[in-house]
Amino acid sequence: TSLLHIEELCASIVRSHRETSQYRVEELQALRWKIFTREEIQMYHSKSVDEMWQLCADRLSDAVQYVVEFAKRLPGFRQIRQNDQINLLKSGSMEVVLVRMSRLFNTENSTVFFDGKFAGTEVFKSLLCADLIMAVFDFAHSMSALRLTEPQVAIFSALVLINPDRPGLEDRGRVQRLRKDIELALSHILHRDNQESLVHRLYQKVPVLKGLCSLHIDKLHWFRQLYPLTVHTHFPPLYKELFG
Numbered sequence: 241t242s243l244l245h246i247e248e249l250c251a252s253i254v255r256s257h258r259e260t261s262q263y264r265v266e267e268l269q270a271l272r273w274k275i276f277t278r279e280e281i282q283m284y285h286s287k288s289v290d291e292m293w294q295l296c297a298d299r300l301s302d303a304v305q306y307v308v309e310f311a312k313r314l315p316g317f318r319q320i321r322q323n324d325q326i327n328l329l330k331s332g333s334m335e336v337v338l339v340r341m342s343r344l345f346n347t348e349n350s351t352v353f354f355d356g357k358f359a360g361t362e363v364f365k366s367l368l369c370a371d372l373i374m375a376v377f378d379f380a381h382s383m384s385a386l387r388l389t390e391p392q393v394a395i396f397s398a399l400v401l402i403n404p405d406r407p408g409l410e411d412r413g414r415v416q417r418l419r420k421d422i423e424l425a426l427s428h429i430l431h432r433d434n435q436e437s438l439v440h441r442l443y444q445k446v447p448v449l450k451g452l453c454s455l456h457i458d459k460l461h462w463f464r465q466l467y468p469l470t471v472h473t474h475f476p477p478l479y480k481e482l483f484g
């Protein structure tokens with residue numbers, strides 16, 4: 241793999257991210273201080289557990305759809321076996337959503353962008369999974385502290401998705417080769433940005449992401465035991481397919 245190939249790979253990953261990012265950071269900067277009023281928070285608190293879960297599942301599956309589109313535009317992803325593509329998305333799409341959401345986290349008032357405004361943890365009280373919510377907020381805080389540029393977010397997202405260690409991969413070798421190129425792309429841009437120190441701090445986030453995703457799955461299974469019909473009838477198919 242020549243330097244030119246790596247530079248082209250960088251450019252195409254960054255373009256795929258920009259084309260599928262759902263919201264751009266600069267777009268949301270203007271909304272940073274649009275936080276929910278007491279009445280609006282009251283409205284979320286008056287929602288039942290299953291109504292709030294349904295709202296979040298809808299929003300989350302919107303976000304996941306953009307990540308699926310990002311994956312499809314990643315050079316080399318389409319050349320991976322269909323089953324392996326599904327496998328990588330099943331295990332990695334939530335991780336990329338979490339990395340992306342952290343870009344829109346407002347560290348000054350600890351709010352995430354949700355349902356049109358910026359929400360603190362209290363907005364999510366009706367979900368009855370405070371530990372998951374706290375963990376997501378803590379992750380968003382720690383990611384924001386790295387102050388990643390969009391190209392760095394793009395290539396880190398590709399790295400998170402193209403993970404040859406996922407269980408059940410049929411053609412692991414092909415995923416490994418693509419992963420190697422993406423690792424070169426990440427060190428290339430961090431070198432260019434004179435931020436080589438970021439490499440190990442980014443790799444340290446990978447197990448944290450893994451933990452967050454299993455916590456999300458555990459909570460979903462808890463919720464599905466309480467409200468099987470809601471999940472079966474009202475949850476988006478993509479959400480069920482990827483996390484169910």
Ligand SMILES: CCS(=O)(=O)c1ccc(CC(=O)Nc2nc(-c3ccccc3)c(C(=O)c3ccccc3CC(C)C)s2)cc1
Nearest residue numbers: 261262263296299300303337340341352353354355373376
């Ligand atoms: C991702 C692309 S983006 O352009 O950055 C973008 C695009 C769109 C948005 C708006 C948005 O959908 N925000 C959501 N926020 C949260 C959330 C919720 C609790 C704490 C922290 C953030 C959503 C969730 O449903 C969620 C996310 C992570 C783990 C767990 C959950 C809830 C469980 C019950 C499904 S959806 C935000 C950002």
